[in-house]
Amino acid sequence: MHCGFVALIGAPNAGKSTLLNKMAGAKLSIVSPKAQTTRMRILGIVMRQQTQILLMDTPGIFKPKRKLDEAMVSAAWTGAVDADITLLLIDTTFGLTEENIEIINKLKETSRRIWVVFNKIDKINTQKLLPLTEEITALLPIEKSFMVSAKTGSGVDDLLDALAEDLPKGPWLYPEDDLTNLPDRLLAAELVREQIFMQTHEEVPYSVTAETESFKERPDGSVRIDVTIYVLRANHKAIIIGDKGQKIKMIGERARKELNRLLERPCHLFLIVKERKGWDGEKARLKAIGLE
Numbered sequence: 001m002h003c004g005f006v007a008l009i010g011a012p013n014a015g016k017s018t019l020l021n022k023m024a025g026a027k028l029s030i031v032s033p034k035a036q037t038t039r040m041r042i043l044g045i046v047m048r049q050q051t052q053i054l055l056m057d058t059p060g061i062f063k064p065k066r067k068l069d070e071a072m073v074s075a076a077w078t079g080a081v082d083a084d085i086t087l088l089l090i091d092t093t094f095g096l097t098e099e100n101i102e103i104i105n106k107l108k109e110t111s112r113r114i115w116v117v118f119n120k121i122d123k124i125n126t127q128k129l130l131p132l133t134e135e136i137t138a139l140l141p142i143e144k145s146f147m148v149s150a151k152t153g154s155g156v157d158d159l160l161d162a163l164a165e166d167l168p169k170g171p172w173l174y175p176e177d178d179l180t181n182l183p184d185r186l187l188a189a190e191l192v193r194e195q196i197f198m199q200t201h202e203e204v205p206y207s208v209t210a211e212t213e214s215f216k217e218r219p220d221g222s223v224r225i226d227v228t229i230y231v232l233r234a235n236h237k238a239i240i241i242g243d244k245g246q247k248i249k250m251i252g253e254r255a256r257k258e259l260n261r262l263l264e265r266p267c268h269l270f271l272i273v274k275e276r277k278g279w280d281g282e283k284a285r286l287k288a289i290g291l292e
């Protein structure tokens with residue numbers, strides 16, 4: 001038996017959550033075209049041959065402005081420090097950005113073993129990759145590099161095989177059928193937040209947090225889930241509710257469909273929206289989404 005922690009690290013939007021989901025074969029971490037969608041560490045438990053790969057999705061690394069941002073970036077670095085292998089994910093459509101150079105400089109101090117994963121190769125001419133690889137190896141000692149498309153799955157099997165062979169000997173830490181250690185109530189709140197990221201724009205998604213207030217199993221096998229959406233400002237509340245409640249209805253419908261699939265049972269989802277000034281600086285709110 002082999003078992004080890006692998007952290008996915010990179011700039012916002014590099015495709016870390018998409019890759020985690022592809023490697024885990026399940027939608028565990030929420031994805032949107034907007035930067036900073038992931039706010040906490042999400043563990044995906046992936047069985048490959050006789051190896052349990054404990055794959056950690058982390059928030060994108062960027063310059064923090066508020067307390068929430070600081071907690072997110074700090075969660076990402078803790079993920080890298082704790083990992084046996086750190087996968088540095090590079091969005092090849094942008095190449096070596098300033099953001100990536102900053103991450104690389106800090107990775108040198110925090111991580112022992114770094115593999116580089118060039119992502120989104122479905123979008124680029126792969127000839128661009130050779131100079132990019134050279135630029136990165138000049139900055140950072142990397143053990144291995146991979147070319148993948150997290151979206152199509154191209155190259156993902158090779159990456160999984162390489163991890164399975166390389167992780168240290170040791171007992172599995174989780175039952176082999178588990179997909180994640182995250183509680184269902186946290187996954188439910190995340191799926192609601194994902195829909196807000198998908199269906200609202202500009203500063204609205206960054207004004208929002210979602211918390212599951214209650215999660216009750218019903219005798220018929222279904223589950224009732226009540227989620228509170230906190231927003232920083234009254235006008236954001238109005239945007240999320242929408243004209244005649246159309247927007248919140250759509251958020252709820254889409255999140256419920258995803259939840260049914262993830263929890264493999266019918267879900268009844270109830271949403272309420274509350275204005276809460278300064279939630280993004282409140283310890284309790286950050287703790288509720290797994291941040292310290």
Ligand SMILES: Nc1nc2c(ncn2[C@@H]2O[C@H](COP(=O)(O)OP(=O)(O)OP(=O)(O)O)[C@@H](O)[C@H]2O)c(=O)[nH]1
Nearest residue numbers: 012013014015016017018033036037038060150151
């Ligand atoms: N074409 C293409 N798009 C991708 C690929 N991987 C991710 N994306 C898209 O890139 C966007 C960001 O993906 P995420 O997985 O949310 O990125 P992330 O690194 O987790 O982002 P943060 O939450 O900001 O840290 C989404 O629109 C994805 O669909 C890929 O391999 N190819």
